[in-house]
Amino acid sequence: METKLWNGERMEDLSAAAVALRQGQLVAFPTETVYGLGGNALDVRAAEKIYGAKGRPSDNPLIVHIYKTEQLAELAAEIPDAARALMAAFWPGPLTLIFPKKDVVPDCVTGGLGTVAVRMPDHPVALKLLQASDLPIAGPSANTSGKPSPTKAEHVWHDLHGKIAGIVDGGACRVGLESTVLDLTGTAPVILRPGAVTKEAIEEWLGPVEEAPPDISSKDAPRAPGMKYTHYAPEAPLYLCQGTGPQIASGLMKEISQCTGQAGLMFSAETLAAFPQAFLSSDAVVVENLGSRTDLEKVCARVFDALRYFDQTGVSIIYTEYFSTASIGAALMNRLHKAAGGQLRKFGCV
Ligand code: TXA
Ligand code: MG
Numbered sequence: 001m002e003t004k005l006w007n008g009e010r011m012e013d014l015s016a017a018a019v020a021l022r023q024g025q026l027v028a029f030p031t032e033t034v035y036g037l038g039g040n041a042l043d044v045r046a047a048e049k050i051y052g053a054k055g056r057p058s059d060n061p062l063i064v065h066i067y068k069t070e071q072l073a074e075l076a077a078e079i080p081d082a083a084r085a086l087m088a089a090f091w092p093g094p095l096t097l098i099f100p101k102k103d104v105v106p107d108c109v110t111g112g113l114g115t116v117a118v119r120m121p122d123h124p125v126a127l128k129l130l131q132a133s134d135l136p137i138a139g140p141s142a143n144t145s146g147k148p149s150p151t152k153a154e155h156v157w158h159d160l161h162g163k164i165a166g167i168v169d170g171g172a173c174r175v176g177l178e179s180t181v182l183d184l185t186g187t188a189p190v191i192l193r194p195g196a197v198t199k200e201a202i203e204e205w206l207g208p209v210e211e212a213p214p215d216i217s218s219k220d221a222p223r224a225p226g227m228k229y230t231h232y233a234p235e236a237p238l239y240l241c242q243g244t245g246p247q248i249a250s251g252l253m254k255e256i257s258q259c260t261g262q263a264g265l266m267f268s269a270e271t272l273a274a275f276p277q278a279f280l281s282s283d284a285v286v287v288e289n290l291g292s293r294t295d296l297e298k299v300c301a302r303v304f305d306a307l308r309y310f311d312q313t314g315v316s317i318i319y320t321e322y323f324s325t326a327s328i329g330a331a332l333m334n335r336l337h338k339a340a341g342g343q344l345r346k347f348g349c350v
Contacts, residue, residue, distance in 0.1 A: 004166035008125035018132035020165040028142040028156045029129050030170030031121035033094045033178050034149040035156050036139030044106045053163040056145040061111035062138040063096050064118045067130035077102050083184050085205050092122035094179040095197040109138050125170035148232045148304040151176050176301035177331050194331040232339035234307045238318045240340050243347030245274030251347035256284050261316030266306050268293035286313045296329050
């Protein structure tokens with residue numbers, strides 16, 4: 001299949017993309033978090049195509065995207081007051097809410113669950129496309145299952161060209177990590193996946209909320225089925241490094257000198273400053289500077305692009321930083337833990 005590249009700034013391109021969606025085809029589109037792989041959420045065949053194109057296990061449900069709150073009544077059997085308050089506060093924005101589903105939502109969209117995940121993205125191109133199609137659009141992240149989520153149209157092209165009808169290019173995604181997923185269907189609200197709408201921000205509206213444990217053993221039934229699968233993994237093994245900048249720098253320089261092949265270093269500007277400049281510009285390493293660790297939002301926006309860059313360079317090992325878990329750092333470290341498969345390197349007395 002020829003995959004078209006549409007320009008998100010041009011209304012005629014968005015109209016063509018909307019026609020493709022209405023015909024049951026798949027269109028990748030930008031959101032403020034990551035690119036989504038869109039298909040008509042009410043069409044079983046479109047949903048099945050999404051699982052096929054991504055190579056995604058069929059028990060991992062999809063998020064449905066809407067552009068106006070009126071569309072929610074079509075999808076959700078019940079909209080609790082807590083959800084209404086959060087929608088007013090955070091939509092459009094990076095917060096996905098789980099509702100009991102109506103029968104019109106196909107079981108394959110929800111991975112067989114009786115609930116449906118819905119969000120309204122905060123991106124002008126996404127909202128225009130959703131409006132032009134006038135459909136609820138199922139949209140997982142537009143990557144091959146298991147790979148880092150795409151934050152640029154070229155990432156989607158790399159993973160999915162030839163498999164989908166088109167990609168709407170809207171430039172780089174502002175947030176860079178997927179939305180917060182909040183389950184309101186139980187007795188207490190539970191964050192199933194941390195994101196840019198932080199626990200603290202949600203608690204201002206709801207009081208205490210729980211967090212689903214990050215590591216779920218195969219014995220437990222995860223509440224967000226996606227949590228049990230490998231995620232965000234670059235080709236090379238990734239290690240999270242704990243320690244001060246100088247401890248990490250001297251430990252890694254020793255380790256890398258014994259390695260054949262190049263090592264990827266994905267660190268904050270502060271940690272990189274502890275390495276000698278000559279080492280950073282040597283052939284032993286490929287360096288991705290994520291910016292200052294005091295600006296975690298920028299770090300989040302860069303991290304998936306950096307992981308994908310290492311795949312292109314063919315490094316044989318990647319080291320990254322153990323960032324603060326305060327505020328949006330919780331979402332960042334959730335993704336890095338998964339990308340690293342929990343592999344840690346401790347330097348110094350930590
Ligand atoms: O920011 C985002 O959320 C992006 C953009 C494209 O909107 N989408 C995204 O979708 O990250 P995806 O499919 O990659 O992740 C959806 C997550 C999965 O962990 C899935 O298991 C969970 O949401 N999920 C979806 N429906 C659910 C449901 N009914 N109950 C519990 N978890 C659900
Ligand atoms: Mg995903």
